[in-house]
Amino acid sequence: MPFESRRRARDEKRDAVLRTAVQLFLEQGYHRATLNEVAERLNITKPALYNYFRSKEEILFECWAIGQEQVDDFIAEINASDDNGLVKLRRLVRAYAENMATDYGASLVRFDPRDLSEKNSRIVRAAKRGIDRTFRKYIAEGMADGSIKPCDPKMTAFMIAGSLNWIGHWFQPGGELSAEAIAGEFALRLTEGLAARPARKRAAAAPAKRRRAGGGSR
Amino acid sequence: MPFESRRRARDEKRDAVLRTAVQLFLEQGYHRATLNEVAERLNITKPALYNYFRSKEEILFECWAIGQEQVDDFIAEINASDDNGLVKLRRLVRAYAENMATDYGASLVRFDPRDLSEKNSRIVRAAKRGIDRTFRKYIAEGMADGSIKPCDPKMTAFMIAGSLNWIGHWFQPGGELSAEAIAGEFALRLTEGLAARPARKRAAAAPAKRRRAGGGSR
Amino acid sequence: MPFESRRRARDEKRDAVLRTAVQLFLEQGYHRATLNEVAERLNITKPALYNYFRSKEEILFECWAIGQEQVDDFIAEINASDDNGLVKLRRLVRAYAENMATDYGASLVRFDPRDLSEKNSRIVRAAKRGIDRTFRKYIAEGMADGSIKPCDPKMTAFMIAGSLNWIGHWFQPGGELSAEAIAGEFALRLTEGLAARPARKRAAAAPAKRRRAGGGSR
Amino acid sequence: MPFESRRRARDEKRDAVLRTAVQLFLEQGYHRATLNEVAERLNITKPALYNYFRSKEEILFECWAIGQEQVDDFIAEINASDDNGLVKLRRLVRAYAENMATDYGASLVRFDPRDLSEKNSRIVRAAKRGIDRTFRKYIAEGMADGSIKPCDPKMTAFMIAGSLNWIGHWFQPGGELSAEAIAGEFALRLTEGLAARPARKRAAAAPAKRRRAGGGSR
DNA sequence: TATGAATGAGTATTCATTCAT
DNA sequence: AATGAATGAATACTCATTCAT
Incomplete structure (x- = not known):
């Protein structure tokens, strides 16, 4: 039970990162967008993003993959x-x-x-x-x-x-x-x-x- | 006369920079393309580019302007x-x-x-x-x-x-x-x-x- | 008795951490070795290590101390x-x-x-x-x-x-x-x-x- | 002539970087030594080092190579x-x-x-x-x-x-x-x-x- | 006792741009 | 007009450590 809810929470946060990232990337362009700003919009710190993704590039790829x-x-x-x-x-x-x-x-x-x-x-x-x-x-x-x-x-x-x-x-x-x-x-x-x-x-x-x-x- | 030819030579070089730049920017994308590589393809050095343009951004803009x-x-x-x-x-x-x-x-x-x-x-x-x-x-x-x-x-x-x-x-x-x-x-x-x-x-x-x-x- | 066995189990785990750590530190060098990898080799998580040691440095010191x-x-x-x-x-x-x-x-x-x-x-x-x-x-x-x-x-x-x-x-x-x-x-x-x-x-x-x-x- | 002296000056600076680096690396250890400090000791800035070496690792290797x-x-x-x-x-x-x-x-x-x-x-x-x-x-x-x-x-x-x-x-x-x-x-x-x-x-x-x-x- | 998540501090590296020559 | 050298600003990424659960 804690495992499942943990997992769900995790997935939800991952999705939240992607939603924020895709918006920012579209708004400013991939190169101008910094992970710092992605993190700021989510009220977390930059390294926290690395709990969900291995690199900025992986985030970009995941956004594309969803589409x-x-x-x-x-x-x-x-x-x-x-x-x-x-x-x-x-x-x-x-x-x-x-x-x-x-x-x-x-x-x-x-x-x-x-x-x-x-x-x-x-x-x-x-x-x-x-x-x-x-x-x-x-x-x-x-x-x-x-x-x-x-x-x-x-x-x-x-x-x-x-x-x-x-x-x-x-x-x-x-x-x-x-x-x-x-x-x-x-x-x-x-x-x-x-x-x-x-x-x-x-x-x-x-x-x-x-x-x-x-x-x-x- | 020497002034005119000077000017013409200068314009030709400027055009050459733009032709090289537009190709490189299209090939690699503006952010991945470096002025170093533009210069290299022209067999000149990077600072030499600044004789013709004030910035990388100006080069980009001029490419666009020609189109x-x-x-x-x-x-x-x-x-x-x-x-x-x-x-x-x-x-x-x-x-x-x-x-x-x-x-x-x-x-x-x-x-x-x-x-x-x-x-x-x-x-x-x-x-x-x-x-x-x-x-x-x-x-x-x-x-x-x-x-x-x-x-x-x-x-x-x-x-x-x-x-x-x-x-x-x-x-x-x-x-x-x-x-x-x-x-x-x-x-x-x-x-x-x-x-x-x-x-x-x-x-x-x-x-x-x-x-x-x-x-x-x- | 339960206290003693507790303590013994704890010491055994501590020793296991040290054995793993000293090997990894020797293999890869102290700086390249991460506590994550120490933990992985022991099938525990990184923060669990902090039950036995206060810091990575303390682990290093303890390894040395045993020798x-x-x-x-x-x-x-x-x-x-x-x-x-x-x-x-x-x-x-x-x-x-x-x-x-x-x-x-x-x-x-x-x-x-x-x-x-x-x-x-x-x-x-x-x-x-x-x-x-x-x-x-x-x-x-x-x-x-x-x-x-x-x-x-x-x-x-x-x-x-x-x-x-x-x-x-x-x-x-x-x-x-x-x-x-x-x-x-x-x-x-x-x-x-x-x-x-x-x-x-x-x-x-x-x-x-x-x-x-x-x-x-x- | 200016070419030769340029080259010599360059080589001398390169050597100076290596001398400073090898000392610092020996003093503090490779990992604790930062390029910033190497640069500081030479009264230059960190990126200036990249005129002479492609990476910190290359500096390390060159030091070794001289020995x-x-x-x-x-x-x-x-x-x-x-x-x-x-x-x-x-x-x-x-x-x-x-x-x-x-x-x-x-x-x-x-x-x-x-x-x-x-x-x-x-x-x-x-x-x-x-x-x-x-x-x-x-x-x-x-x-x-x-x-x-x-x-x-x-x-x-x-x-x-x-x-x-x-x-x-x-x-x-x-x-x-x-x-x-x-x-x-x-x-x-x-x-x-x-x-x-x-x-x-x-x-x-x-x-x-x-x-x-x-x-x-x- | 153990964990997942989060953090902060730190560092190498890149590159457009400037300057002295 | 051109160059070599230098700079500063910016950024991704790592990892030991902490904390709430």
Whole structure:
């Protein structure tokens, strides 16, 4: 019992350190942010941080890892569905956009992998490639299943990812645009140009509805 | 004459410093890059750099300024034209994309304004807002002149700018995609969804509109 | 009874700490060795060490003290005998050599008194002087009782002590030379040059003396 | 010209740093000595030291290297001679003893190789083995050429080296014993017990003299 | 008695910047 | 215009020690 609660307390403090650190790193940039200030904001001393992390770099990496885990989660969920390529892409865009509006999500694009150790840097770069591949895969799937019209998957993925990543730079929590609104709008607009034209003159209702679901934004 | 040539030689050296610096800053990041290494690559000594610049920060700012000047130039040129909003936007996208594929262009989005002095930081942020306004202005103009269909200028500008800025992160000079090809493709794809249906044969309203909205721009 | 057993258990643990510490200090050097590692090797935690010792320095001092006690013991024993100076010296060399082959013995010469508090440092230095005095005393006694031939006690003591102390640096428990063998050999060789010519056949004075001085001791 | 003098000034300052450092390291021990104090004694600032050395460890290594170089030098000189084993050994003892009375010489035995980087530590350990081998070699040579009577070269070398190394711990420059006196006495005493007994009853003068030169200490 | 957590003091190192030459 | 040398400010990290539980 004391062990479990100890452990929980410890994990909570660790999380608190990460939350504080990610905010500070985003605010001031990794290099300008000092562990002293992280500690000050937590009302502890600098060496206390070393109870939870081995180095500043490890903190940076953990921040990134949390954001990446969230991405991995929703990608796994989307992969598990049997939606067509266009729908998968749309779901990815929405989820990614929402993630970009969080601290940990933004850290995915605003932290510099070169600040990490070689080992961790490799992990990060591999994960980034993985995300890129997912975008391209959904686009390719969509072209294969007819939900997306022919295009260059690589460059299209870059365009979409660029728009999304940019959110991590301009989004402000208290601003006039909510994360959900942005995510919805991005999901709609970034994919509307890709939707294959519905087969003309389809009288039936249900299929039409489906079309709307798939290409409804136009 | 000797004065002029002196001055020219000086300017050339200054430019050489900037070219070396911008490359190094992009390669390693501003904080990891040392003036020592800049000097080494130029086969001069570190204090020699101070003949041309007052500080490391000034070098950073000058790199940014060169990229910004290029942007200002082509924006001025586009502004001076009497193209409609859509065409202006397309021209902006193309020019901006090409610029992103250069070192100085990439520095616009890969350098962190917080590394600058307060004064210079303000200049940079103002310029960034100016670019954003330009995107929105062209979109608004397009909506006004009928070349662009109704949309939210702010978010649309963010999407386009994000795609473009991202180029500065992934473009590699020797890669399979040339800057021109990328610029062409981006100018096409990033605006096709925005183009208002051409004025011809306006009779068939509703159905046509539907179709066009989906794939009409291409 | 429970009090006594408590106390005994405590002392045993204290000893275990010292045994572990002296090994680690010898292995890695006092400064590189951390109390954390001492604790780890004992499967306890660092603060637990403070139940037995007030500081790292006290541990160091206690290690030294154990080694010194052993030296004091055999010196007392030799002092109590009525051997002549040469024999006393030989016994001292043997005992000292054997002691040098133990962890606590080696700590006498491999630990740096300057790592101790001023108070303890003085104790250590006094003890070292005491050992030195003992060597000189035996030599002087030997010269007085005719068992040792004339020499400079001070420098002779330094030579012998140096050879002996060096054992603490090169001796390895599992090596080809056993502590006993080393001690025996050292006791023999380090004193053979000092032995006065045996009293027999004193007739042939000059030439004999000459010869003996050279190789006479063996 | 300015280049040469610059270089010389630089080397002199480097040497001054080493002289100050070796003294301080000997006085206080490597770990207790701070670069700050080294700098203070030189009336410069700590970072200025980094103009001459890359790290504290490098300073330590350089101190050792100077002492080692002196040893290498006189070993090379002795090796080059055609003296018999006993004479070589005696010359080695004398030179080594004198070296031990210098700061750099003492640093050979009072600095801990474990404070060095793995690379430098290996160099040091190799050099130490080399010295040991030299002692044993001279002893073996002496036994082969008849100047040294049979003994165990390994243990004999340890005894002699121990006496010599100990000088580095107790010698004090201003003390009553001069380095030369010590070296002379050590050369005599540490080898007298090893000299092979001259062939008995040698009438002839010259050979006898020779004997004296070789084994004269007995 | 033992522990997890926290602390404070201390140190090597880096690097932009300046200065005398 | 250029350089070698020097500086000062700043920061991550270590570890013995303490304290509340």
